[in-house]
Amino acid sequence: MTQPSDKALVPFVSVDNMMRLVHHIGLEQMITQIATQIESDFKRWESFDKTPRIPAHSPHGVIELMPTSDGEAYGFKYVNGHPKNTSEGLQTVTAFGLLADVYTGYPTLLTEMTMLTALRTAATSALVGKYLAPKSATTMAMIGNGAQSEFQCLAFKAMCGIDTVRLYDTDANATAKCAANLQGKGLTVVACKTPEEAIEGAQIITTCTADKKNATILTDNMVGPGVHINAIGGDCPGKTELHSDILLRSEIFVEYPEQTRIEGEIQALDSDHPVTEMWEVMTGQAMGRTDDRQITLFDSVGFAIEDFSALRYIKNAIEGTDFFEPLDMLADPDDPRDLFGMLMRAG
Amino acid sequence: MTQPSDKALVPFVSVDNMMRLVHHIGLEQMITQIATQIESDFKRWESFDKTPRIPAHSPHGVIELMPTSDGEAYGFKYVNGHPKNTSEGLQTVTAFGLLADVYTGYPTLLTEMTMLTALRTAATSALVGKYLAPKSATTMAMIGNGAQSEFQCLAFKAMCGIDTVRLYDTDANATAKCAANLQGKGLTVVACKTPEEAIEGAQIITTCTADKKNATILTDNMVGPGVHINAIGGDCPGKTELHSDILLRSEIFVEYPEQTRIEGEIQALDSDHPVTEMWEVMTGQAMGRTDDRQITLFDSVGFAIEDFSALRYIKNAIEGTDFFEPLDMLADPDDPRDLFGMLMRAG
CATH class of the missing domain: 3.40.50.720 (NAD(P)-binding Rossmann-like Domain)
Incomplete structure (x- = not known):
């Protein structure tokens, strides 16, 4: 296996790690801290790019993308809403989210958000x-x-x-x-x-x-x-x-x-x-x-800013911990123009 | 660590696995096969939900989400475009993508798409x-x-x-x-x-x-x-x-x-x-x-349908292979209404 560069590795918080993090911080404490982050972001409302979420409706439910940015970080959440799922043994809502650096466009965090959405919704x-x-x-x-x-x-x-x-x-x-x-x-x-x-x-x-x-x-x-x-x-x-x-x-x-x-x-x-x-x-x-x-x-x-706040909270919370794993998600060749060479050398 | 259920696990294709897959299939062969998939999807153009991609522009570049759906599968790509990145040793374009099942809203594939975007762009x-x-x-x-x-x-x-x-x-x-x-x-x-x-x-x-x-x-x-x-x-x-x-x-x-x-x-x-x-x-x-x-x-x-075609191609191509790893990305409690109980049991 080729060794990806540091820039190619995106910190990923799995469901298991999110649950470990909640127990590490304490549930009520974490909800309160996320609320503090949301409040602080709501107070600078005008610094955000805002757009209604982008839905894909079907007879079975809805799948939505919820992006926002404050000019420095960009975040979005993928979330579905399928009320009929419960009767089939599935979650009504599942979600994951991503933060990225606006300056480079490179993702900086990928995380489960089914659990995190429950926390941020309660916090809001x-x-x-x-x-x-x-x-x-x-x-x-x-x-x-x-x-x-x-x-x-x-x-x-x-x-x-x-x-x-x-x-x-x-x-x-x-x-x-x-x-x-x-x-x-x-x-x-x-x-x-x-x-x-x-x-x-x-x-x-x-x-x-x-x-x-x-x-x-x-x-x-x-x-x-x-x-x-x-x-x-x-x-x-x-x-x-x-x-x-x-x-x-x-x-x-x-x-x-x-x-x-x-x-x-x-x-x-x-x-x-x-x-x-x-x-x-x-x-x-x-x-x-x-x-x-x-x-x-x-x-x-x-709203997307609540997810943005939650994502930034998680990014800070996992720093220096082992509540995440690095994910080889971005191709990052030594010479950025040489994607093809990177592919050939992996052969 | 708690053991996530099968439904909670999303197949993930890393950059390394994508490159292995390209070498396994052959680059020109794979481009040609992706083109066949794109052609077949373009020929049923009217069965897709189409929307211009959703951009977040900044002075440094752009970050875009590109969703589409054919009513059975839903796909989207995250992609950035930062021409100034090259001079800083970074890729102009990085990308990843996701497929989901419209019926349940559950993701069914997460994959790097920096490499895959190069393939689908050439194929198109x-x-x-x-x-x-x-x-x-x-x-x-x-x-x-x-x-x-x-x-x-x-x-x-x-x-x-x-x-x-x-x-x-x-x-x-x-x-x-x-x-x-x-x-x-x-x-x-x-x-x-x-x-x-x-x-x-x-x-x-x-x-x-x-x-x-x-x-x-x-x-x-x-x-x-x-x-x-x-x-x-x-x-x-x-x-x-x-x-x-x-x-x-x-x-x-x-x-x-x-x-x-x-x-x-x-x-x-x-x-x-x-x-x-x-x-x-x-x-x-x-x-x-x-x-x-x-x-x-x-x-x-x-356009998003090209990514959709590429994502579906990858989903089929990795079936029965080891060119992916399962990612614990979706919380999926035994009782779908009992997300809280799942969290407490992980404590």
């Missing part, structure tokens, strides 16, 4: 919760108890002072799974039989269901004043979770309006319906929650 | 040459003797009957490198000191230079009747190689007009200047070369 939700949820919030309703649910619960515990979670899923086995996983994690966990039961006494309602259709997880009469809704399941054209009457009663906050109007809950509203961008709240250019009877709604679809 | 050029070049062509001028040049020469030898190549580059060292690499490969190689000398007696002119600016590699008086021009270096907004007078005298053929009008030589022309799509020539819906005094111009920028 709880970060936004810090800005929008009632300060006195202690109880969260978690509606949809699939792969993301435990990460959401622990992120709100770590960052927003939640001590009780009330779980509901149309599939009682999912609720039982989530409840069992959260045992001993410092939360009071209440398994509920209806969505109405789940939202009793909750100051925060997180919806994370996965059907690729317009569903009505929450109806208008279920949502009382002062609640913060963290709606993360509606993230595709034709895939929403909330009745539009709730939207009309809420102050709506989004990541990137150009993408959210295509994919989020607000696809049900007029295209000029007012929304507030979270980066403006974080920089103090816009108001977050203004009174304690207001309903705040984070219409979250997931 | 020679395939188009088969349709457009004069049937009696035996001599090709190769202007620009960088990393792609030897692959181009050998592709036209294998597929279009070229027996003589005339090399020119502004850097005589590049010409010497190319000439040395082509020794003993079955071609008569003539190193030339000017572009004018290089095109003497050539029925095919290939231009493959890399400056990210509007350059004039060929001027109008250099191009006589009957010639086929294979222009592959102009592939970015503001990066062209030919004087527009040549364009106005030529029948222009392109891959995908929506992308070529942004990136190709024809960015210098009106946006409604007539061009012919190569897939239409291949399916017989449009004419290729119609007489032997016509100047034909393939304004090539590289």
Whole structure:
């Protein structure tokens, strides 16, 4: 075997290494640190090249590319969304991501992002919760108890002072799974039989269901004043979770309006319906929650900058560790014009 | 270490394995086979989702994502273009690519594509040459003797009957490198000191230079009747190689007009200047070369379907071989909703 040069080797974080890294740092600690990175990147929003993600839709699901760049680093994520996968024993969402150096165009990190997406989604939700949820919030309703649910619960515990979670899923086995996983994690966990039961006494309602259709997880009469809704399941054209009457009663906050109007809950509203961008709240250019009877709604679809933040976090976190392996992914001949000579010498 | 499931493992073709595969199959044979795959995919053009590639431009170069799908497989390539890299000992172009299953959204192949892009670019050029070049062509001028040049020469030898190549580059060292690499490969190689000398007696002119600016590699008086021009270096907004007078005298053929009008030589022309799509020539819906005094111009920028064809070729070629390694890139818990449980069990 020929020996690739250093430049040809891209650090790769496998699923196994990502899980080792999470245990090394601590899950809640890592979510909190990723949130800090996201917040810092949201605060310099205008330094990023932004574009709605590029989707490939099919009757079976969607495959998306989510690129962004701050002029120094370039990052993108590959992610699929296939709600029907669960019934076939597969993940609804799998993902991987890449960072590259804008100056050379050379990749500098390749990593699994199925696990990392769960972490960054939870980090984003709880970060936004810090800005929008009632300060006195202690109880969260978690509606949809699939792969993301435990990460959401622990992120709100770590960052927003939640001590009780009330779980509901149309599939009682999912609720039982989530409840069992959260045992001993410092939360009071209440398994509920209806969505109405789940939202009793909750100051925060997180919806994370996965059907690729317009569903009505929450109806208008279920949502009382002062609640913060963290709606993360509606993230595709034709895939929403909330009745539009709730939207009309809420102050709506989004990541990137150009993408959210295509994919989020607000696809049900007029295209000029007012929304507030979270980066403006974080920089103090816009108001977050203004009174304690207001309903705040984070219409979250997931944006490329969150992945960029997570990728940069991982790149820093693995430096000097053995949580990665070098991948021979780039041809890098001694003479850059001599790709052919490199090939011939390998013969 | 936890043992990932089969579904979590993505076959990965490293640079080293790609080079071993090329030597196993034979370079000219492999280019010819990739061309066959490209031709077959161009002939079913309408079955593909097509979009211009998604570029991230910077003062240093460009990073692009090139996705496409035929409804069963999804493929994309990451590729950079940094002409200034060569002077810093780095490749102008590096690339990697991925195939995924549209039905599940799960990746099914990850591969280096720096080497593979050189092969598919040469395969595309020679395939188009088969349709457009004069049937009696035996001599090709190769202007620009960088990393792609030897692959181009050998592709036209294998597929279009070229027996003589005339090399020119502004850097005589590049010409010497190319000439040395082509020794003993079955071609008569003539190193030339000017572009004018290089095109003497050539029925095919290939231009493959890399400056990210509007350059004039060929001027109008250099191009006589009957010639086929294979222009592959102009592939970015503001990066062209030919004087527009040549364009106005030529029948222009392109891959995908929506992308070529942004990136190709024809960015210098009106946006409604007539061009012919190569897939239409291949399916017989449009004419290729119609007489032997016509100047034909393939304004090539590289299109996602060519990468898709190359990726599918590799996926088939490595089946049952050891030219790949399994990569633990996808988290795939036993219960797909139990990503958290998988993480906890790894602790």
